[in-house]
Amino acid sequence: MTTDASFRLRARPAPARSARSAACCAGFTLIEMIVAITLLAIIALISWRALDGVTRARAALSDEMENLRALDQLFGQLRDDGAELVDDRDLRAPALAFAPGQLRLVRTVRQDGQPLRWQVVRYRLEQHTVLRYASPPAESRAALIPLLDGPPADAGLPIASGIAVFQARAWVGGRGWIADMRDARQVAPVLAVSNDPEAGTSGIRGIELTVRPDVASGAYLRLVPVRP
Numbered sequence: 001m002t003t004d005a006s007f008r009l010r011a012r013p014a015p016a017r018s019a020r021s022a023a024c025c026a027g028f029t030l031i032e033m034i035v036a037i038t039l040l041a042i043i044a045l046i047s048w049r050a051l052d053g054v055t056r057a058r059a060a061l062s063d064e065m066e067n068l069r070a071l072d073q074l075f076g077q078l079r080d081d082g083a084e085l086v087d088d089r090d091l092r093a094p095a096l097a098f099a100p101g102q103l104r105l106v107r108t109v110r111q112d113g114q115p116l117r118w119q120v121v122r123y124r125l126e127q128h129t130v131l132r133y134a135s136p137p138a139e140s141r142a143a144l145i146p147l148l149d150g151p152p153a154d155a156g157l158p159i160a161s162g163i164a165v166f167q168a169r170a171w172v173g174g175r176g177w178i179a180d181m182r183d184a185r186q187v188a189p190v191l192a193v194s195n196d197p198e199a200g201t202s203g204i205r206g207i208e209l210t211v212r213p214d215v216a217s218g219a220y221l222r223l224v225p226v227r228p
Contacts, residue, residue: 067213070160074130074211075222077159081121082207082226084108091118091141093148096204096226098168101125103207106144109137120147124156125166128214131156165212165219170204177208 028036084107086095095106103123108116117137124131133156138144169179206226212219 063215067160067162067215070162071211071213071220074160075209075224077132078103078123078207078209078222079224081105081107082224084110085204085226086118088204091144093145094204096170096207098170100167102166103168103209104148106148115139118144120144123159123166125163126156128163129161130159130163130166130211132159133157160211162214163211164214165210168207168209171206171208172204178204 082105086106086108088095091106097104101124105121107119107121109119110116117139118141119137120135122133124133133154135147135154138147169177171177204226207224209222209224210219211222
């Protein structure tokens with residue numbers, strides 16, 4: 001008679017895994033993790049610096065474009081005013097005067113259904129902003145003369161901001177450049193023309209305007225013809 005012991009199943013020992021199979025299933029070592037994290041940190045730092053450089057360049061380009069738009073508006077407004085500059089012989093005084101940081105001119109105002117009138121326009125550099133002041137139109141020379149040296153009658157309109165230098169000089173036909181209207185020796189040729197009704201020229205013929213923004217390394221120069 002067979003005993004139960006003869007039918008007892010014996011557990012088979014599990015086969016030993018090879019060293020190669022054990023290595024594949026062991027995962028990353030601490031050294032490998034540290035190296036991987038270090039590489040990721042370096043890549044992230046390089047990417048951040050590149051992104052920061054692109055952001056800064058875009059901001060600088062945006063500021064430069066804004067400055068150029070403001071300067072274009074300033075030069076365009078001055079061109080329009082210069083095109084309507086009153087004749088010195090009609091005003092019997094220089095219609096244009098300037099000094100560092102400021103410029104004053106007398107222009108003609110043309111409106112439909114209205115007689116021609118004169119207006120005093122001033123450009124001033126105040127706290128790094130170029131402001132344009134315009135007086136009420138005057139219908140006669142007598143009404144205009146007090147406005148030439150008086151304070152601005154209105155609040156200035158900001159034309160361009162972030163400006164460090166605003167200066168002008170003028171070209172007098174047959175005489176050359178005038179750098180500062182406060183110099184009597186330079187202004188004398190203009191006054192001689194202005195006070196001579198029979199003169200063959202009309203004083204100042206062009207304006208050279210130099211503007212340097214705060215953030216720019218160089219200055220912008222524009223030549224503006226007057227009385228075309």
